[in-house]
Amino acid sequence: MLRITELKLPLNHPEDAIRPAILTRLGITEEDLITYQIFRRAHDARKRNDIHLIYTLDIETKHENDILSRFKTDPKISLTPDTTYRFVTQAPQNLPTRPVIIGMGPCGLFAGLILAQMGFRPIILERGKEVRERTKDTFGLWRKRIFNPESNVQFGEGGAGTFSDGKLYTQIKDPNHYGRKVLTEFVKAGAPPEILYVSKPHIGTYRLVTMVEQMRATIESLGGEIRFQSRVDRIEIEKGEVQGVTLTNGNSISSNHVVLAVGHSARDTFKMLYDLGVYLEAKPFSVGFRIEHPQSLIDTCRYGSNASNPILGAADYKLVHHCKNGRSVYSFCMCPGGTVVAATSEAEHVVTNGMSQYSRNERNANSGIVVGITPEDYPGHPLAGIDFQRRLEAHAYVLGGKSYAAPGQLVGDFLANVPSTAFGKVLPSYLPDVHLCNLDSALPDYAIAAIREAIPAFDKLIPGFAMPDAVLTGVETRTSSPVRIKRNAHFQSINTQGLYPAGEGAGYAGGILSAAVDGIKVAEAVALDMTGGNK
Template structure:
């Protein structure tokens, strides 16, 4: 099979243009093409008057070796790599113990799935509820019901990614094609087939709920066990080796192999691990706000007259600005046609995040506009100082918002002018339970305000209207990534706690659904191989 890359065609090309492009590229006749399929489809919208689709095609041809020799110096004609996932181990029938997976977000879900598929029958501990119960609690909070600290946007089956845009792409290096395994399992669980080939696949919250349930059912059918509303309170350690887990249910679970996939908001668990001597260090993260514009404006700026084309869908953006004060401001977790959501997991604190459904048909576009911060410069000293900073900002947002989980918000024009907002413009806020118009300089440090005030006009040069005065900023965005890294070695185990496998976003090794799933696979493989080695 040959893989052809960078095949460019007009946006509205006829179906037969793909075969013609193959014939033209390879200079062969149609009789030599046995079959072809689309591996990837993206687009180039830098010139929105002439948007092109960019294809990667897998082509089965006659005389493949002759063509490879002919195009030996052409980087766009190569052998298609074998991306089939191969299991690294198979559990023996008499396995004396079972591995444990702590957390059932994307990382824990894939770690548990891979272990189950290899026959290791994992026990999964999830502090939150099953995804449908969790959805009821989360939607209830958005409708002004009480916050459940154990069942919300952050905690529960599916993890924080369940209430997001469901993006399935990342810049993570994936030489072993684990990402392909992630996509295959998602399609098997009900995701649209298109996630296998579109360049920026996404799923959306409602589809994710059903998929997570089906993947859980697969794990259970393969002998896995899943316990909800079960939090790990303490590790049992002996000479730096994990021996077992003390659970919130009062049970003691014996195990020498546990994957720690707790997500970026398990602050109490971070504190407990640190107190028990597990090596943790502070890491950089980012803070800022959610910004909202009308999606139609973003579509027009990005796609011009092609706005609304079903292949293109709702337009997204990715923006970066390096400020004069040395700070970097960037867009993060952009949600086309989505909503800003209440993502608090602790009482008396306000946190924002973004979410889209698969259709991306809501009126507004939103993304985080955040400023990178570092332990050395912004929260020096203690390894958990980043958590303290997050909490202090979230408490300020709660206070300025009115102490009722309303989020403080400010019109872009007023923000740039340094004035508090008093009334809304054309952009209507999507955040529930509600917003309180105010002055966001009361919520975050001055360097954050200054950096974003410099960045927004710069972004306006790329997307005309980005600095539009009645766009809306809502705060505060603090959960961009984990504020800590639970260091692990080349064997994927904690550098000072054997048998504990830090994994995913909470441990500092992923950022988003796709990369978290990939990390879950990597760590599951490492654990499985170590378990087998311990039997020999």
């Protein structure tokens, strides 16, 4: 097949406009075109009142070689790449041990799925509960202020990504098209087929719950085993080689291949690894606040007269500002038509995050507004970043009134450095509550100064961004893992053979899609090592 990229059509073009556009672009007749399919659809909103759709199309014609010859210097017309996923190996019969996966977020889920599809019958250990029970516990904090340290936004089947916008796009390089495998498996599990072609696919929490359950059933049908409420307290290591794991209940599982896919909030696991001598190091991450605006304001600023067009949906944004003090402030995990959620994994701490449902039809837009920090800001041992996060989260708990309410402040008051006393036009979505105060002490001075400089700069790009009634809630601290567990070319820990650090918690991903892709890569490495392929 042939691929055409950057085929531009008006936003509201008729459904039957694509086929004639292909004929015109290639200079062929109706009889020459056999079929076509949409591989990607994006939009160009640089002129908000003159928005165009940009298509990537895969077509089948009767005269492929002739077309390639005529357009051999045109980079926008080429052969369609083969995105078919092929397993690197298959498990032999009677393997002496089974691979163990710690964690069932996107990374662990896909590592388990790929290993199961290759016949390795993985054992997946998840410290939290299955996804529907976990959802009840999460709502318990949001609605009743009842916190469960082992079942919350961070811990449980599906990982932190389950309570998010469900974004399925990434900027990682993906020459082997692993991302296509991820999207295809999601569709099999019940995701809307449009995620295969829209440029910024998302799913939303409620759909993710059902999909995770379906993928669990697939893994189990292929011989995989999933154990919930099974926290790993120790990885057994002898002479630099993994021997297995020991659970909180005292049970042990022998394995020479352990995938560590614990997510960015498994602080007790990081401490256990550090104490065992597994090599890890501090890495940069970011801290800040969540900001909420009326979604209608963002839609109008981004799409003008095309706001509310169903093809465009709720508008998003991506912002960055380089500050005078050398810091960079940027928008993080922007959730159109979403809500701000309580995302702590430790008692008497407050952490914020954002999520959306598939419809993205809540009244507010929210995004993290965060400041990049580095290990130089929290010098010391490799776990110093965790201590840094904890101090901010514990202080946020105090600022919020010691009740899991989030401390909040109106943007106008934040810029003027005066406490807020009443909400205006924007009502916050965070549950269980937002306690108005002055956020001046919620972050380090350099971060507060940077955000105060950035918000007016963002207002020049999105008029109304600095509206006085917009609401800030704190604190956003779990933007990425504060540690990196270094690994070698075969995806194993650089000083612990058989331990495979993976995904966001190990410092190798950021978001659902990149974490899932990393899970596939690590699963392949495990499979090859178990069959003698990694020699």
